[in-house]
Amino acid sequence: MTQPVKHPVFARFYAKLAGPALEKAGIAEHRRRLLAGLSGEVIEAGAGNGLNFPHYPPEVQRVVAVEPEPRLRALAEQQAAGAPVPVETADGRAEQLPFPDGSFDAAVACLTLCSVADPRAAIAELHRVLRPGGQLRFFEHVQADTPAMRRVQRTLDATVWPRLMGGCHTGRDTQAALTAAGFTLTTVDRFTFPATRVPSPAGTHILGTAVRPAPDERR
Structure with missing residues (x-):
């Protein structure tokens, strides 16, 4: 049985403050880029409040x-009622995704892999539930570009940040983890979001597409 994940304080903070702040900063455009061109059956891991x-x-x-997270899932259910496509x-x-191998045409990880307890296992699961040739769309904040900021990220991740931010880590090397799991990266856009005067430890983002290779495409 899957152990429950409860972050009630963070869930309220994200739904009422952090989420709206990101929308105001222009995250909707990145969400549209993330999902553009998808078709068929899609799994979104860590859908938050939808x-x-x-x-x-x-x-x-x-x-x-x-x-x-129960509170975020309840909010996602409300969002699903008004979605332009069928959402369950x-x-x-x-x-530990509760679906058979090769169940989906595409998978989405949006600001999710920073917060999972075991990112390697999560990426392996996304690889498993995709059909061969299926796409993973990802939008994540990741390890910073400069040594100085990476030191800040390591300090925060080892102390207060995950406890305050629902398990979030600022400095994971998600791009390398995707490749190590067997995905083929096809597009990666690296940028800072949101634009701030003072650099943020969670400001470096990647947005892109990775593919689970078909058996005859593997080396």
């Missing part, structure tokens, strides 16, 4: 939105 739902294109036949919410962790 802020991606309005941006799914009409070619998507079905979205299964997995979220382990499900209780589950990215590290």
Whole structure:
């Protein structure tokens, strides 16, 4: 049985303050880029309170939105009712997705892999539930570009940041982890978001596409 993931204080903070602040800063454009061109059946791991739902294109036949935090999942269920495509919410962790191998045409990880307890297991699960040739769309904040900021990230991740931010880590090397799990990266856009005068330890982001290779494409 999947262990429950409860971050009630962070869930309230994200839904009422952090999420709206990101929307005001222009994250909707990145959500649209993340999801553009998707079709078929899609799994979104760590769907939060469902802020991606309005941006799914009409070619998507079905979205299964997995979220382990009860308060955020309840908010996602409300968002799903008004989504432009069919959305089903499900209780589950990215590290242990409750679906058979090769169940989905595409997968989405949006500001998720920073917060999972075991990112390697989560990425392996996303690889497993994708059909061969299926796409993983990712939008994550990651390890910074400069040594100085990476030192700041290591300090924060070892002390207060995960406890205050619902398990979030600022300095994970998600791009390397995707490659190590067997994904082929096809596009990666690296940028700072949001634009701030003072550099943020969670400001370096990547947005892109990775593919689970078909058997005959593996080396």
